[in-house]
Amino acid sequence: MKDSNVIEVKQKDSILNISVNEQTPEQFSVSWVYSRPSRGASDALHKPNRPLSSATAIPAEFYQEIGALEDLSQPFKEIFNANKLRSERVLHWLMRTILVSLSELQELGREGVFFMEDAVHAEPIIGGNGANAAIRDGVGLAECISEDGTTGVLKWYDTQYGRWKEGVDESEKMIAKVHSEPTYLPEVIYPFSGIETEELLFWNRKQSVVLT
Numbered sequence: 139m140k141d142s143n144v145i146e147v148k149q150k151d152s153i154l155n156i157s158v159n160e161q162t163p164e165q166f167s168v169s170w171v172y173s174r175p176s177r178g179a180s181d182a183l184h185k186p187n188r189p190l191s192s193a194t195a196i197p198a199e200f201y202q203e204i205g206a207l208e209d210l211s212q213p214f215k216e217i218f219n220a221n222k223l224r225s226e227r228v229l230h231w232l233m234r235t236i237l238v239s240l241s242e243l244q245e246l247g248r249e250g251v252f253f254m255e256d257a258v259h260a261e262p263i264i265g266g267n268g269a270n271a272a273i274r275d276g277v278g279l280a281e282c283i284s285e286d287g288t289t290g291v292l293k294w295y296d297t298q299y300g301r302w303k304e305g306v307d308e309s310e311k312m313i314a315k316v317h318s319e320p321t322y323l324p325e326v327i328y329p330f331s332g333i334e335t336e337e338l339l340f341w342n343r344k345q346s347v348v349l350t
C-alpha cells in the first residue's frame with residue numbers, strides 16, 4: 139500500500155476492497171467493500187424488493203459466502219473473516235441503473251412534474267458518478283429555471299438527455315468490467331444493453347483495527 143490507501147483483490151467475479159481512511163500510531167481506521175453481480179432468482183443475497191430500511195439486515199448466506207472464500211492473503215484474510223464480520227455494522231446495497239425515457243419525462247413535464255438526478259438516471263455506487271451528475275443537474279436546472287422559468291425545463295431535458303444516457307451506459311460498462319472474471323477479454327465483458335442492471339454490494343464504513 140505504498141502509493142494508495144486502497145487495495146483490492148478479485149475472486150472470480152467478486153471484488154474485495156479495503157480502504158484505509160485514517161492512520162494514527164495506535165490504530166488504523168479502515169472500511170471494506172465486497173461486491174459481485176447478482177446470480178438471479180436463486181441468489182439468496184439478491185433481494186430486489188427489500189425496503190431501504192433493511193440495508194442493515196444481512197442474510198446468513200452472506201457470512202457463509204465470505205467464509206467460503208479461499209486462499210485470501212493478508213490483510214484480506216483478517217478483514218474478511220466471517221466470524222468477525224458478524225459483529226460489525228454491515229450495509230447491503232443493490233446497485234441499480236435507471237434511465238427514464240425522454241418521452242416519459244416530457245409527458246410528465248407538460249403536466250408540471252419535473253425530475254432530475256437519481257430519479258431520472260441512477261448509476262451504480264461502484265464505477266458510477268451519480269453524485270457528480272446529480273450536482274451538475276441541480277446547478278443546471280436552477281440556472282434553467284432562473285432564466286426561463288419552468289417552461290424551459292422540457293428544453294433542458296433535451297440538452298441533458300445525451301449526458302444522462304452516456305453516464306448510465308458508461309457506468310454499466312464500468313461495473314460489468316469491475317465484476318468480470320479476470321480472463322475475460324475487454325471486448326466481451328459488457329453484457330448489459332438494457333435499461334436496468336443489478337449488482338450487489340456489501341459495505342462497512344470505518345472499522346477500526348487496533349494495532350498490537
Ligand SMILES: Cc1cc2nc3c(=O)[nH]c(=O)nc-3n(C[C@H](O)[C@H](O)[C@H](O)COP(=O)(O)OP(=O)(O)OC[C@H]3O[C@@H](n4cnc5c(N)ncnc54)[C@H](O)[C@@H]3O)c2cc1C
Pocket residue numbers: 231254255256257261263266267268269270271272
Ligand atoms: C453507499 C453509497 C455510496 C455512494 N458513493 C458514491 C460515490 O463514491 N461517487 C458518486 O458519484 N456517487 C456515489 N453514490 C451515489 C450518489 O449518492 C447519488 O447518485 C446521489 O446522492 C443522488 O442524488 P439525489 O439528489 O438524486 O438523491 P439522494 O441524494 O438520494 O437524495 C434524495 C433525498 O430525498 C429524500 N426523500 C426520499 N423520499 C422522500 C419523500 N417522500 N419525502 C421527502 N424526502 C424524501 C431522501 O431522504 C434524500 O435525502 C453513492 C450512493 C450510495 C448509496
